[in-house]
Amino acid sequence: xxxxxxxxxxxxxxxxxxxxxxxxxxxxxxxxxxxxxxxxxxxxxxxxxxxxxxxxxxxxxxxxxxxxxxxxxxxxxxxxxxxxxxxxxxxxxxxxxxxxxxxxxxxxxxxxxxxxxxxxxxxxxxxxxxxxxxxxxxxxxxxxxxxxxxxxxxxxxxxxxxxxxxxxxxxxxxxxxxxxxxxxxxxxxxxxxxxxxxxxxxxxxxxxxxxxxxxxxxxxxxxxxxxxxxxxxxxxxxxxxxxxxxxxxxxxxxxxxxxxxxxxxxxxxxxxxxxxxxxxxxxxxxxxxxxxxxxxxxxxxxxxxxxxxxxxxxxxxxxxxxxxxxxxxxxxxxxxxxxxxxxxxxxxxxxxxxxxxxxxxxxxxxxxxxxxxxxxxxxxxxxxxxxxxxxxxxxxxxxxxxxxxxxxxxxxxxxxxxxxxxxxxxxxxxxxxxxxxxxxxx
Numbered sequence: 396x397x398x399x400x401x402x403x404x405x406x407x408x409x410x411x412x413x414x415x416x417x418x419x420x421x422x423x424x425x426x427x428x429x430x431x432x433x434x435x436x437x438x439x440x441x442x443x444x445x446x447x448x449x450x451x452x453x454x455x456x457x458x459x460x461x462x463x464x465x466x467x468x469x470x471x472x473x474x475x476x477x478x479x480x481x482x483x484x485x486x487x488x489x490x491x492x493x494x495x496x497x498x499x500x501x502x503x504x505x506x507x508x509x510x511x512x513x514x515x516x517x518x519x520x521x522x523x524x525x526x527x528x529x530x531x532x533x534x535x536x537x538x539x540x541x542x543x544x545x546x547x548x549x550x551x552x553x554x555x556x557x558x559x560x561x562x563x564x565x566x567x568x569x570x571x572x573x574x575x576x577x578x579x580x581x582x583x584x585x586x587x588x589x590x591x592x593x594x595x596x597x598x599x600x601x602x603x604x605x606x607x608x609x610x611x612x613x614x615x616x617x618x619x620x621x622x623x624x625x626x627x628x629x630x631x632x633x634x635x636x637x638x639x640x641x642x643x644x645x646x647x648x649x650x651x652x653x654x655x656x657x658x659x660x661x662x663x664x665x666x667x668x669x670x671x672x673x674x675x676x677x678x679x680x681x682x683x684x685x686x687x688x689x690x691x692x693x694x695x696x697x698x699x700x701x702x703x704x705x706x707x708x709x710x711x712x713x714x715x716x717x718x719x720x721x722x723x724x725x726x727x728x729x730x731x732x733x734x735x736x737x738x739x740x741x742x743x744x745x746x747x748x749x750x751x752x753x754x755x756x757x758x759x760x761x762x763x764x765x766x767x768x769x770x771x772x773x774x775x776x777x778x779x780x781x782x783x784x785x786x787x788x789x790x791x792x793x794x795x796x797x798x799x800x801x802x803x804x805x806x807x808x809x810x811x812x813x814x815x816x817x818x819x820x821x822x823x824x825x826x827x828x829x830x831x832x833x834x835x836x837x
Contacts, residue, residue, distance in 0.1 A: 407523030409438050414530040419479040420469035430468045437461030458487045481556045488563045494522045496578045536593050538600035555592050611717045618686035680710035683719040691727040703744040714823040718798040725791040726758040733762040754823045759816040
């Protein structure tokens with residue numbers, strides 16, 4: 396008959412497993428009831444069967460299947476899920492070794508007989524409380540769930556698992572022949588390696604974030620420098636135009652006196668072309684939006700791209716410049732790369748508006764009709780990569796989503812046979828709380 400403390404300790408362990416999932420994942424992808432059922436399945440198979448029938452071999456299969464089902468309930472890339480399964484299963488193996496090794500500890504026969512009940516309770520609680528403590532400590536490595544670093548971390552976890560799993564199998568089947576001291580030391584080493592894998596993931600994620608931030612800051616500086624050049628050129632042209640205005644008027648008056656309307660028309664056209672060259676695509680006063688738009692679209696006319704721009708944002712928004720660079724920069728890059736593959740009818744529509752704390756961005760462009768889906772999310776949020784080939788596809792939109800989610804926003808992607816659209820809605824207060832444009836339909 397099962398002791399109540401044994402059941403309680405296993406329930407605590409399942410809670411520890413739930414906290415361990417929080418190390419890797421930020422969002423759930425299924426209904427809460429389904430997630431609860433997956434944990435119930437893990438509890439009933441990985442522990443109750445072992446406790447009732449005392450068949451520890453079943454623990455391996457049942458534990459692995461249960462962990463896989465639990466991981467599938469969370470939202471992330473396939474690589475991140477594989478890492479989570481490997482690491483969590485290794486964690487379960489270590490806890491199982493700790494549990495079994497504790498039963499190897501021998502005390503004086505009289506002493507153990509007197510405290511057998513308390514000793515059993517202590518052993519059972521350790522099996523539940525220790526994993527909960529470890530999982531809580533692992534949650535301090537917050538960078539693990541921030542980003543995917545597939546290839547370096549996948550190699551590290553596979554290497555760790557390839558070492559720990561064979562070692563666990565040896566201990567599992569030969570545990571009665573292994574001295575207690577060796578068993579404890581070996582389990583401690585496995586636990587250290589497991590913790591080290593989390594720590595390396597945390598450090599690499601932090602380094603990757605720093606690298607991305609530096610790259611975005613470099614882009615931001617480039618956009619700002621380009622915008623300052625545009626503003627300076629505009630000022631210089633206006634100064635030159637004002638300086639020569641008397642000459643222009645005198646020339647036009649001379650053509651008018653001599654009755655030369657064709658010359659007047661040609662001269663005015665030349666003046667208009669000069670003024671047109673000094674115009675910029677965005678002049679909202681918001682340096683971040685203006686600089687990115689003007690820089691990205693500087694060659695649009697040369698590339699025969701028809702622009703339809705509606706940009707109305709306040710000069711100051713509570714959105715970090717790095718996130719504006721990530722969101723707007725990636726959306727325009729993707730649109731321009733798609734337009735480069737279109738031979739004719741190149742159209743790019745950009746709508747940006749702000750209303751009542753909501754910032755709306757919509758980028759729509761014609762494209763060649765080829766859409767590639769990256770099916771590592773649910774149907775509504777599956778990643779779409781149309782512009783980039785190879786290993787880099789999909790990361791632009793993924794980075795956009797991550798920046799948008801910081802402001803409790805969302806990304807909506809749609810397409811027809813020849814038009815691809817990405818809409819972004821995020822919440823960003825205006826610093827001055829003034830009246831702005833109507834919202835753009837996302």
